[in-house]
Amino acid sequence: MREEYLLAALRMGAGADPVPEGVSAAARAVFGLRVPGGVPAAPVDVAVPPGARSADGTAQSGVRRFSADGLVIDVETTVSGGRMEVAGQVSPAPGPDTRIEVRTPHIGKVRVPSGSGHFAVAGLPPGWVSVVCHRPGHAPVFTRWIHVRS
Template identity: 50%
Template sequence: MINDEYFLAALRLAAGSDPIPGHVSAAARDVFRLRVPSAITAVPAECTATRGVRGPEGPHMVRFVAAGLTFDLEVTFGDGLIDVAGQVCPTPGDGALVDVRTPHLTLSRRLAPTGHFAVTGLPPGWLSVVCHRPGNAPVQTRWVRIRP
């Protein structure tokens, strides 16, 4: 048999009258700020051409594809930080730039005519790259966790 106090507490929870903890609301707002409106999401793809080329201590290779673009990222570790060298193919054209993002930091770089870019000194953890192309929707990679 269910007592009345237990039943009323269950009804309050179901009705949503139980307040959401502050840290949960803050985390939800932080994640919402990381979205890129109307972006196309690039998904991980096999990177067979570079697999096994470097030793286990060498750079980590990651490839993403979407909307006719390929993102090739080479991630290296040093002094507790990560460096990212990348290329977007085919080259998105003049005025294209990339944002290399962590949850707390975004570094923007203009793409070289070859589609190359580089960012150094990022903290290890979650990483995403967004390519902004004039006249087209941005393309963003999925978030990946990079650890030494």
């Protein structure tokens, strides 16, 4: 039996430290973050991924790569001044009607990727973030949620 489980049971048995309503409300709201019919993009382990921000493919650290349905999504996150920036690239090069949605549990922003598939969103609250790629004629592809802190 794990000690954390024992401790958690003791706290619940005593009614100590109950779950805050804000945590429950956030959990209920997660239902709205489903992507019906979407395809989850699994993380791909790459030692030196191509730069998510650079058109010349210069390798950069901190880039996560996801792949599904013939699509690769590279995601790089940074936090500055308490706000999160998400930059990335989808490949192969997207068609003209492709849209990139960068989502946190609180806000989602949609971008039209460049011809080379680059996209960027700034001013997001740090925390959980996921990227969804919407392509005409394809199911949306969404990355796993990643946690970002400064």
